[in-house]
Amino acid sequence: MTRAALLAIGLRILRALFTMLLCVTLVFVVLRTAGDPAEQLLPAETPPDVRETYRQRWGLDQPLPVQYLRYIANLAQGDLGTSFSSGQPVAAAVAETLPRTLMLGLTALLLATVLGLTLGIAAALRRGTAADRGLMAVAVLGYSMPVFFLGILLILLFALTLRVLPSSGSSSLRHLILPALTLALPLTGRVARFARTAMLEVLGRPFIRGARAKGVGNLGVILRHALPNATVPLLMFFGIEIGLTLSGAVVTETIFAWPGLGRMLVDSVSRRDLPVVQAVILLVTLVIVLSNLVVDILHSVIDPKVSMARALGGGT
């Protein structure tokens, strides 16, 4: 890689860090204006002086700017703070739950990618046929259905009626199946639709006929010419979808009692456990920003035009 390319990537990382800071700040301000955790968390009959002690312990007695600066300073050192409700370091709790959410999210993402791409490309190649229309109708149904509803349907079918899969918990891989499906199915629908559109767009371009005129067979045209050219729009699409999948995980984890970040977020919000809420949102932001960063870098690796502009010191 050239120096210019490294510089461009460095700039991107800086921009990503700035996005993170913006997000963290926004969450911090919104949470502080949403009521006093000491009112919410402590029993109603708590004496005022005890309440005050807790406020001091949690640092809530300080003026907002001081709280903010202290929070940022701690963050910079990797300290996510201490949970109001458990008194444990947030970092430890998060470190325990993050892998479970990643496992759920990545399983769903992998499943949706493989299934969605296959179906979408197949539909594009059979454009206008009954198979195409049928697939797309199912895809629309898949992503129009609210996640909580889909989750409940799956529980009804597989856990209550057929009794083949557990409906909640996380003790075995079998527990992963239903939540992963719930998360994956709407995504599969979106991936399939997008892949079909991207594929049709590429298949309509003149160089596809050019490749056929050269004698490249159907499979070769799809694998060597259509797919590589559809990769860039697909990559952009995934950059956005990864964030949506994570937000879907919040609901899914709650339905299936999957002890991941999503459920942790819901629990901590209802308890006004500010350090935990902040930490979870920080992590979700981090995952989204990171995935976008990776998408950007991959884009420049895949697309010769972009990497060339980079090497010439062009746009960032």
Add this chain to the structure above:
Amino acid sequence: MAGPLQQAPSGGADAPVLSIRNLGIRFSGAPVVQDLSLSVRRGETLGVVGESGSGKSVTFLAAMRLLPPKAVVTGQIRLGSDDLLAMSERRMAGIRGGRIGLIPQDPGAALDPMMRVGLQIVQSLRLHQGLRGDAARAEARRLLDQVGIPNAAARIDLYPFEFSGGQKQRIMIAMALAGRPDLLVADEPTTALDVTIQAQILELLVEIQRDTGMAMVLISHDLGVISQTCQRVAVMYAGRIVEESTTAALFHDPAHPYAQGLLRSLPELSGPRRRLAAIPGMVPSPRDLPPGCAFAPRCVLVRPACAAVRPELGAIGPARRVACTPVQDARQSPLLPANQPSGVPA
């Protein structure tokens, strides 16, 4: 449909490389090409002229079987002794880019933007010459040299967007040559290029054809391009050939009123200045072709009968056919057989 004179040509020296008989193409019912017959011999360049939508590109896309599935193609297209419309898709893929090369209108759009140009040529060499690895790469470089890409060795690994329009067309030509075609179809090869580059590309095509002896079809709406490069011309109007002639005869003495109109709409370099003539009216759409001659509504020679009876393409001289009743009546010699495609010697 084939009479005794229209049997499959046996492989004599003068046998046509490509022969099309009674070709018909319909897009969802609308006739885009009707009853079209023509042939091209080795070493010959046939020009196909006509306005956009006259069916000139579609005819040769049909010969390469590159039309979308909704197109209904009837008639017969032969490459040497092979029936192109009847053969398996697999064999057809072997002929595309091999025995028939295509040079497209817009070279910028016809190259895969995500693939290095060298690899795109190597792809052709792999498919049609069985070359691999270093041998294929060396041959790709030689082809780039041959079509006049400067510094080919260093630029073989660049992407299409790093070349100019003219260079991209040269790359397309190199790619077509990689298949050592018997027939090269150049579909408006210079339309997307600057005028100065156009001449270079045409010169390159003519030169390559002279060296290889392949047959060439040059599709163009530009009569200037045709006059420089072609020995014979087929003029198309609304999906049919209306005149077929040697280039010299056509430019000297166009027979069909449409061909006359086309030539009058060209500026002349010598002689008195005059206003360029335009042909009044519009080309009819394939959906509502008149029952008689499709050109009748715009024709200066039109007679009442023209609107009712469609003129057949008939010989009016050696190697000369025209589809116009008034012209045939005026010029036709009764000694010449009618309906004889001039590409095939009688």
